[in-house]
Amino acid sequence: MVGGSSGINAMAWVRSPSLELDAWSQLGIQGGWNWEDLLPYMMKVENVSLGDPTAYPGSTKPSGWDDNFYGRDGIIQVGYSRTFTGVHEPFVESILNLGEQLNEDQANGRNLGVANGAHAVDITTGNRSYALDYFTHNQGRTNLLVLTGATVTRILLSNTGSEVEATGLEYISNGETYIANASREVILSAGTAFSNIRLLELSGIGNKAILESLGIETVLDIPTVGENLQDHNSVTTTYLLKEPAPITLDALQNNPQFFQEQMLEYLVNKTGLLTTLPTYSYHALQTFFSPIEVAELVNTTKYEISQRNLSKFQELQAQLQLKWLEEGTVGQIELSPYADRKIMSFGVELARKIANTSPLVDLIESELNPGPNANNDEVRGRDCRGTAALAPKDLGGVVGDDLLVYGTSNLRVVDARFVESVCLLCGADAHISSF
Incomplete structure (x- = not known):
C-alpha cells in the first residue's frame, strides 16, 4: 500500500511524550533526536484543525488550541471528532469521577489524561490524510517515479x-x-x-x-x-447496554432509517457518525451466511460499547529471523511472565472500574467480553514494531x-x-x- 501504515493505523495521531523522545539522547544518540529538536518537524508535517471546545465535560478550550505545539501549514490534515455517540459523555464523566484529569493540550510533551484524541483525518471531507498526500503534491516531478x-x-x-x-x-x-x-x-x-x-x-x-x-x-x-521485536498488546472489553440504549455506532446497522439520515449528513456536510467509524475492514455477512441467517442475526443484534486497553510497551522482546526468513510468517509474541501480563490485567481491571462507575454503570446491562476467565494471550491484538x-x-x-x-x-x-x-x-x- 502506497503510504504504508500511516494510512491504516486507525488514523491515530498521538505524539510521544517528551520523556520518551529525550531518552534517545540520554542513550547517546545525537543529531537532534530529542523532544526540543524534533518538535518543529512534528509540527511542520501537520495542519491541525481546532476541535469542539464543548466536546468533553469540563473542557474550556478547543482541542489543538495551542500554536506553540500544533502545526497549521503541513500536508497531513489532523482533526478531532465533532460528533459523538450517546455513551461518550457518560464514559468521560465516569473516568473523571475516578480521579483522572482532563488534558486539553496533549501535544505539549505530556499526553497523560482524558483528551479528545487527534486523528489524521481531513474534517472538511471526512477522508483520511496520510503519506500518500505527499505523493499527490509532488507526482509531477520529473525525478520521482513510484x-x-x-x-x-x-x-x-x-x-x-x-x-x-x-x-x-x-x-x-x-x-x-x-x-x-x-x-x-x-x-x-x-x-x-x-x-x-x-x-x-x-x-x-x-x-x-x-x-x-x-x-x-x-x-x-x-x-x-x-x-x-515489540508489540502493542491490547485487550478489548465489551459491554451490553440496557434497553432503551443510547445511540451508538450499532444504530447504523440496527436502524435503516437512522443509517440513511447519517449517510445524507455525511454526503451533504461531511459530518455525522459515519465520520467516526473505526478504520477496520469487515466482510459482508452475506459472504458467509444465507440472507435468512443474516436477517436473524441482525434482528437479534443489540447495542454494545467497547473499550480497548492497550499496553504501550512490552518487556519481553522477540527475534523473528528464522521463521520469517524461511516461512514468511511470525508466530505469537509471548508476554513476559510478570510485567507484560500485569499491565494487561491492570488495563482490564481499569476498564471494569470505569464501567462500574456512575454515570456509565447506569447504562450497562452486563460484561460480554473478555469475561472473568479469559486469557489475555488469547484476546490481545497486535501492532508489531522495533x-x-x-x-x-x-x-x-x-x-x-x-x-x-x-x-x-x-x-x-x-x-x-x-x-x-x-x-x-x-x-x-x-x-x-x-x-
Whole structure:
C-alpha cells in the first residue's frame, strides 16, 4: 500500500511524550533526536484543525488550541471528532469521577489524561490524510517515479572498501527481474516490523550464524538485526447496554432509517457518525451466511460499547529471523511472565472500574467480553514494531543518528521500525516520528 501504515493505523495521531523522545539522547544518540529538536518537524508535517471546545465535560478550550505545539501549514490534515455517540459523555464523566484529569493540550510533551484524541483525518471531507498526500503534491516531478506491484528481492551490496556500499537493488515486476542502480543512496521504507529486516538479511546483513544456516552469504554481521521485536498488546472489553440504549455506532446497522439520515449528513456536510467509524475492514455477512441467517442475526443484534486497553510497551522482546526468513510468517509474541501480563490485567481491571462507575454503570446491562476467565494471550491484538532500532551499536542498535545501517556508507532505514529503540521508546504512534 502506497503510504504504508500511516494510512491504516486507525488514523491515530498521538505524539510521544517528551520523556520518551529525550531518552534517545540520554542513550547517546545525537543529531537532534530529542523532544526540543524534533518538535518543529512534528509540527511542520501537520495542519491541525481546532476541535469542539464543548466536546468533553469540563473542557474550556478547543482541542489543538495551542500554536506553540500544533502545526497549521503541513500536508497531513489532523482533526478531532465533532460528533459523538450517546455513551461518550457518560464514559468521560465516569473516568473523571475516578480521579483522572482532563488534558486539553496533549501535544505539549505530556499526553497523560482524558483528551479528545487527534486523528489524521481531513474534517472538511471526512477522508483520511496520510503519506500518500505527499505523493499527490509532488507526482509531477520529473525525478520521482513510484512503481506499484513490484517486489524488491534484495539490496545489491559492494564490500570493497572500509564500509559496505549499497549499489542498487533487485526487484520483480510482472514476473520479470530487474536491477535498479543507485547513484547516491538506497533508502529502505519497506513497511511493518518485518519487510525491511527481511530485505537486510536476504542481502547479507544480519546475524551471521542465522544467515549461514540458511545459506546466505554474510556481508555485514549485525546480530541485532531482527531483534527487539515489540508489540502493542491490547485487550478489548465489551459491554451490553440496557434497553432503551443510547445511540451508538450499532444504530447504523440496527436502524435503516437512522443509517440513511447519517449517510445524507455525511454526503451533504461531511459530518455525522459515519465520520467516526473505526478504520477496520469487515466482510459482508452475506459472504458467509444465507440472507435468512443474516436477517436473524441482525434482528437479534443489540447495542454494545467497547473499550480497548492497550499496553504501550512490552518487556519481553522477540527475534523473528528464522521463521520469517524461511516461512514468511511470525508466530505469537509471548508476554513476559510478570510485567507484560500485569499491565494487561491492570488495563482490564481499569476498564471494569470505569464501567462500574456512575454515570456509565447506569447504562450497562452486563460484561460480554473478555469475561472473568479469559486469557489475555488469547484476546490481545497486535501492532508489531522495533526490529531496526535507533540506538548505539553496543546497545543493540541497527541504525545510528543519521539512520545509516551501521557499517554501510549509504544504506538508510527511514520508516517507523527504527523508532522503537532497545529501551522501549515511543509507546505512542510511531509513524508520527517517522514523518
